Amino acid sequence: MKIALIGYGKMGKEIEQIAIDRGHEIGLIIDQENQNDLIPDKLKDIDVAIEFTNPKSAFDNYQICFEANVPVVSGTTGWLDKIDLVKERCQSGNGFFYASNFSLGVNLFFELNKKLAKLMAPFSEYNADMEEIHHIHKLDSPSGTAITLAEGIIENHPRKTKWIEAASTKEDELSIFAKRHGAVPGTHSITWHSEVDEINIQHLAYSRKGFALGAVLAAEFMPKKKGFFGMKDLLNL
Numbered sequence: 001m002k003i004a005l006i007g008y009g010k011m012g013k014e015i016e017q018i019a020i021d022r023g024h025e026i027g028l029i030i031d032q033e034n035q036n037d038l039i040p041d042k043l044k045d046i047d048v049a050i051e052f053t054n055p056k057s058a059f060d061n062y063q064i065c066f067e068a069n070v071p072v073v074s075g076t077t078g079w080l081d082k083i084d085l086v087k088e089r090c091q092s093g094n095g096f097f098y099a100s101n102f103s104l105g106v107n108l109f110f111e112l113n114k115k116l117a118k119l120m121a122p123f124s125e126y127n128a129d130m131e132e133i134h135h136i137h138k139l140d141s142p143s144g145t146a147i148t149l150a151e152g153i154i155e156n157h158p159r160k161t162k163w164i165e166a167a168s169t170k171e172d173e174l175s176i177f178a179k180r181h182g183a184v185p186g187t188h189s190i191t192w193h194s195e196v197d198e199i200n201i202q203h204l205a206y207s208r209k210g211f212a213l214g215a216v217l218a219a220e221f222m223p224k225k226k227g228f229f230g231m232k233d234l235l236n237l
Contacts (some may be wrong), residue, residue: 001024001025001047001048001219001220001223002024002025002026002027002045002046002047003019003024003025003026003027003046003047003048003049003050003219004026004027004028004029004030004043004046004048004049004050004065004070005026005028005029005030005049005050006030006038006049006050006051006052006053006061006065007030007031007051007052007053007076008029008030008031009052010208011052011075011208011211011212011215012029012031012050012052014208014209014211014212015050015052015212015215015216016029017212018209018212018213018216019050019216019219022216022220024216024219027045027046028042028043028046030061035057038061038064039064040064040067040068041068043064043065043068043070044068046068046070047070047071047223048070048071048072048073048219048222048223049061049065049070049071049072049073050072050073050074050075050215050216050218050219051065051072051073051074051075051076052074052075052076052215053076054076054078054139055076055077055078055079055139055140058074058076058078058079059079059082059085059086062074062086062089062096063089066089066094069093069094071094071095071096071097071222071223071224071225072094072095072096072097072222073097073215073218073219073222074096074097074098075098075099075100075101075102075211075215077100077140077143077144077145077147078139078140078144080144080147083098086098086228087228090226090227090228091227093226094226095222095224095225095226095227095229096227096228096229097218097219097221097222097228097229097230097233097234098228098229098230099214099218099230099231100143100144100145100147100148101144101145101148101186101211101214101231102210102211102212102213102214102215102217102218102231103203103205103210103211103214104210104213104214104235105203105205105210106145106186106188106203106205106210107214107231107232107235107237108237109149109188109201109203110148110149110152111237112201113149113152113153113190113201114152114153114155114156115156116190116192116199116201117152117153117155117156117157117160118156118157120157120192120199121156121157121158121159123194124159125194125195126192126193126194126199127171127192127193127194128153128157128160128174128190128191128192128193129167129174129175129176129177129190129191129193130146130149130150130163130174130175130176130177130188130189130190130191131176131177131178131179131187131188131189131191132145132146132176132177132178132179132186132187132188132189133178133179133180133181133184133186133187134178134179134180134181134184134185134186134187135180135181135182135183135184135185136180136181136182136183138180141165141178141180142163142165142176142178143178143186143188145186145188146176146178146188147163149188149190150163150174150176151163153174153190154174159171159172160172160173160174161173162174163175163176164176165177165178185205185206185207185208185211186203186204186205187202187203187204187205188202188203189201189202190202214231214234217234218231218234221233221234
């Protein structure tokens, strides 16, 4: 399989190594120095593009890949205000795979979070909040993973209707505390607390390798596929 890497930072380099180790070819690398090389003509022999850039450029990158009929795997977060436009393109025959986090462990954690929120719903004495910690270069806050976790709680707990990135005393609001420290790959903690005890679940990433492997697995899943996909499709969750 021939892969285009759009974004060649630490994550892009990790993805490159795993892709090569799994027998794939990197046919095109797009970084800050050669952004003008991302044109349909240079994508014509590409089977799938893996996109890890930033919220400002991601949507435009998708459009160029769609124009070349190249499916996209994206882990960029912070662009979801345009997700309906991407889904429209998928309905027209393009292929797109999005995950706020490609880690197998995180996606199992998403399901655990939903299950716990559902279990806690009858017990009004418990309230929840969330903390997420990432490296200082993380551009969006809260993280896409934290937002996915928050949405999982809201979908499964009738007293939570929205999240805010601040401390809140309102019963319907889920507080997210986002911190940026050093080179932390990603830590997410959800705590349900009452006057007498608390229940805490946490996912702690040790490195980017788990995220990169998930992105390559998604790329292997996508060639010739049309539609909008995510980790639930890949993992049959």
